[in-house]
Amino acid sequence: MTIDMVMKEKTYTTKETSDYLGIADSTVRKWCLILEEHGYTFRRNEFQKREFTEHDVIALKKFKDLTKDGAMSLEDAAIAVVTNYNRVPNNAMTMAVTKKDDRSDERYHELVRKVDELNELMNRQVQLNEALLRKLDEQQKYFEERMELSDHRLLESVRMLNAQKEVASTQETPQETKKGFWQRLFRK
Numbered sequence: 001m002t003i004d005m006v007m008k009e010k011t012y013t014t015k016e017t018s019d020y021l022g023i024a025d026s027t028v029r030k031w032c033l034i035l036e037e038h039g040y041t042f043r044r045n046e047f048q049k050r051e052f053t054e055h056d057v058i059a060l061k062k063f064k065d066l067t068k069d070g071a072m073s074l075e076d077a078a079i080a081v082v083t084n085y086n087r088v089p090n091n092a093m094t095m096a097v098t099k100k101d102d103r104s105d106e107r108y109h110e111l112v113r114k115v116d117e118l119n120e121l122m123n124r125q126v127q128l129n130e131a132l133l134r135k136l137d138e139q140q141k142y143f144e145e146r147m148e149l150s151d152h153r154l155l156e157s158v159r160m161l162n163a164q165k166e167v168a169s170t171q172e173t174p175q176e177t178k179k180g181f182w183q184r185l186f187r188k
Helices: 003-008 014-021 025-037 054-070 074-085 102-177 181-186
Strands: none
Touching (some): 014 025, 025 074
């Protein structure tokens, strides 16, 4: 990029940026200070006020997303944003000095460790869910077998009762023959 291209790029004020992000002006300034501490560079006007490019607004939106609901600390989010979004034009008039210290490396390694722990936890959760699904399938199969057995026993009981009724009804027939003559004659 040339200096002319940098100068022609549309910029936004702190107020416009805060309105777009839906946060207070003071929060934008606070986040900018944190990002600058980690090496991010913002363009400044002749009064040394920050001018935000679209790229800066995108970086701040990412910062907001990373810190939303305490998902990531401000320091960790700043490291992530600086790593992925910091850009310094080759022909820029002022160049910020990027601080490189052991603390940044420690934070990076801590973040990597946390991501690895979360991946391990997620893998264990997947395995637990699969074990639970297998157990539920086994329970379902057991209940179905028990219901079939219960249905079979109930059906056998009904058959036995019907057989007993038939036997009882056939035994009642000889008793009818013992009726008196007059009863047989008039069928009562």
